[in-house]
Amino acid sequence: MPKNFEKVINGLKIDPIIFTFKFDCECTGECCHYGVYTDSFEAERILNNKDKILANFDSTQCTDASKWFEKPEEDKEFESGIAIGTEVINGKCTFLDNKGLCTLQKMANDESEYKWKYKPLYCILFPLIIDEGVLTIDTGHIKRLKTCNPIFDTKKTIFESCTEELLHLLGKRGYSQLKKYSEEYLVNKKNN
Ligand code: SF4
Ligand code: SF4
Known part of the structure; x- marks a missing residue:
């Protein structure tokens, strides 16, 4: 580069x-099939909302929160210096539902909050x-x-x-x- x-x-x-x-x-949610790298504080924010996320999951999504993220990696591109990937489960990011919607965004919409409140930056930007x-x-x-x-x-x-x-x-x-x-x-x- x-x-x-x-x-x-x-x-x-x-x-x-x-x-x-x-x-x-024309959105199909395909860009979410590979998961995403989050900053460690974004992953933490997601895990802090575990119960609400689980209440929004469907049967294709993993209810074991310990399986939602990959191992942390050092990465200077990220503000905290630590990147954590979301896991791909059933051929899609663990947070993508069976309608092709991101549970994190759906949750914010349902709460009438800013739609990207829970979403990692790299998901927003793509x-x-x-x-x-x-x-x-x-x-x-x-x-x-x-x-x-x-x-x-x-x-x-x-x-x-x-x-x-x-x-x-x-x-x-x-x-x-x-x-x-x-x-x-x-x-x-x-x-x-
Ligand atoms: S989230 Fe954006 S880039 Fe991804 S499939 Fe939908 S419209 Fe396309
Ligand atoms: S967190 Fe949401 S927007 Fe980001 S890759 Fe997963 S399903 Fe897509």
Whole structure:
């Protein structure tokens, strides 16, 4: 991953590929079939809500909370320095239900809370990712998905498809800076 991206917003380098890469997903929940890496504090927050989560599980989901996560690993990409993967059980993330919905998001919605209150950051961001301090696209994961991003003739870019995700990550001020940068970048690209 090249690291010489010129624009930095909220301490993140911006890979301008997000302004041109086409993405428009009709959600099937397929991106959740492989699990996700959480920060250790996110896994802890999930486990602190174990009883509520269990009350929302269906018969395809594992009721033994000790099997929900993989072993912790050191990983400097994560704020705490420790990453913990969610387990894949019955061919899907342990928190994905049989309708393709994330139990953590469903729970927040049912409680009329902010929809991403319980969700790990990397779940929220996908198809975006933070890689070595660069906000970019998780092209590796997109490539292995069959039903995610199937609208091949879409004119929408990831930047346009992921407004909510970018607002969550950068806040209103950071998002405005990103929007301004996207406009400048696209004008420069057209003129060169
Ligand atoms: S990327 Fe995943 S969560 Fe997002 S719309 Fe596609 S399948 Fe659904
Ligand atoms: S925690 Fe939820 S959003 Fe994240 S991978 Fe699992 S089911 Fe998908």
